[in-house]
Amino acid sequence: MERELLNKMFEFHGHKCWASALGFRTGLLAMEKLGVKRANVKELFVILETGYHHAAGCFGDGVQFATGCTAGKGNLIRKPRGKLAFTLIDPKHWKQIRLCFNPKIREKIANSSFMKKRSAGVPPTEISEEEVMEVINLVLDSPVEDVLLVGKVGESHFEPPHEVMGLEVCEICGEPVAKAYVRIIGSGQNIKKVCIDCSGYEEGFEK
Ligand SMILES: [Zn+2]
């Protein structure tokens, strides 16, 4: 069952890799520890510490797939720290848990023929499936305590962000915009509600 789900995750992610597999395993474990099921809507939140453009960032896709906390639904919150770590939050019961990649397993991963080839600049597409699966199985089958630093379930003070409903149509380009992103330009009788790109203002806020 878990292997079947894992393959679906790889399909979603685009390729087979150890970092997304690790995120998947970690996501499942976090849910088990909190005693919760995958989020269909926003029953759960993830604060993901993976950053941008760094090694093993694929971790975040495994976490999203396992927990149902996804970029689109808005229950995946990014706190880029360059760590393979996240906090899973159950806001209804005010509980949370943080898990992080354990450096213990790093050496084994680094010594795999997959990582040796990657370090030598071989593109992942030119590495055999067997070698890829060897590292994936390493992070999936090694004892949890070798792979992850598992925090304690603790009290959460997380307040889910308020969702602003409704779209307005930009009076310049005519494209629908979520209300929180509408900007006002002009003055007096000449006020227009417009999108950020038509407003000439700097970027909007990131949430
Ligand atoms: Zn990947």
Ligand SMILES: [Zn+2]
């Ligand atoms: Zn516009």
